[in-house]
Amino acid sequence: MKKLSCLSLGMLTTALLASNVQAEIIKVDGSSTVFPITEAVAEEFQIATKERVTVGVSGTGGGFKKFCRGETDISNASRPILKNEMEICAKNGIKFYELPVAFDALTVVVNKNNNFIKPLSVNHLKKVWEPAAQGKVKTWSQISSSFPNTPLKLYGPGADSGTFDYFTEAVVGKAKSSRGDYTASEDDHVIVQGLSRDKNGFGYLGYAYYIENKSKLKAVPIVNMQGKIVAPSEANVLNGSYNPLSRPIFIYVNQASLKKPEVQNFVNFYMTKSAPLIKEVKYVPLPKKAYTHNLDVIKKGKLGTVFGGEAQVGLTIEELMKREAKL
Structure with a gap:
């Protein structure tokens, strides 16, 4: 059998050590x-x-x-x-x-330059995101007559995201039930990038990603299940008022x-x-x-x-x- 050189032995030892580290x-x-x-x-x-x-x-x-x-x-x-x-x-x-x-306070967000957004109810959100909205709800004015007749560009989590599952359950009434004609990603950073560049952007993501990008995004207050207008915040999560998106x-x-x-x-x-x-x-x-x-x-x-x-x-x-x- 051919003898291993010192260099080969060293390489083998390194490889074994690396495999042990990998296993841990x-x-x-x-x-x-x-x-x-x-x-x-x-x-x-x-x-x-x-x-x-x-x-x-x-x-x-x-x-x-x-x-x-x-x-x-x-x-x-x-x-x-x-x-x-x-x-x-x-x-x-x-x-x-x-x-x-x-x-987490699941947060509905728009571009920072959106100057017409108002608090939205779950029904408003459902109107945008339910499967029946696909290819039909395409302008902001279709959400509310008080909004301008400008294109609506949607961004949100992909189908493998738990945020997608929770949001669709809370808003549409059935997990994974959503329109599919929007820019989707399991990476919240991709959603942030899209919304920050698109003045007509509208989407949702985890609260931490909103806070991290407050200079680029604007959080939308929601009308909770008790009919009160609430914004995503630690206080509103703790007191239970930020529902149903907490x-x-x-x-x-x-x-x-x-x-x-x-x-x-x-x-x-x-x-x-x-x-x-x-x-x-x-x-x-x-x-x-x-x-x-x-x-x-x-x-x-x-x-x-x-x-x-x-x-x-x-x-x-x-x-x-x-x-x-x-x-």
Whole structure:
């Protein structure tokens, strides 16, 4: 057998070490809405522990596809896991914990130079986004006679986005029920770019992306379910008035992955250290007891989801914490 040179041995050792490091990477993917939170937590965790975390963005639906194939340890999600995703996870032997991590104020936005926009009701939003509007509702004046007869250019999340699922459920009344003739992307930055360049732009995205781009965008106040005009804000999320567009957002953790010390440490870090980071990236942290409850869920092995695989609108975190998870 041919002897390996010192250089070859060194290269082999490096390759083996690299493979070991690769095996220890904590893999996260999913929602672009939850991404800023998990990215911030991952950065602090890596500084504190020297462990490695990768955080991808493929949308909530895309993230669940990877998660249910066992390709990731954690999935970011801006809506609960659905029945068909649960079935795929079960088929592949993937069991999971559902952990709410923050609240988001799903935000309706227009170009910063829009000087005619007024508060919109859910019915106004439905008129724009329902499937029947496709190819028909094409001007601002069709939303309200007080708006000008100018072209309406729509931007929003793609079909793999949890924001798309939640918005369509809250506004149209059925998840994934939407017109399709709009500029769609699972990346909120793409939506921001479109809206910031188009004076006739109209769309929706996560609150943090609006706050990050306030110089380019204008938030549209909504008429809530009680008939009051409310703007997206931390205060209105906490007091429950920003409805029905206020929602909890989640991470889902693979039970098998939690056997790895680095994943267990990351989840513990997330539940105990994330609150100030969540505020920093402009989301609304949950009450401290909610994070303690999440750790208790893991400790007691309460696997599954409290939603039963169906989208639900308007639940508070207090109501969620009273439910028992089910696979």
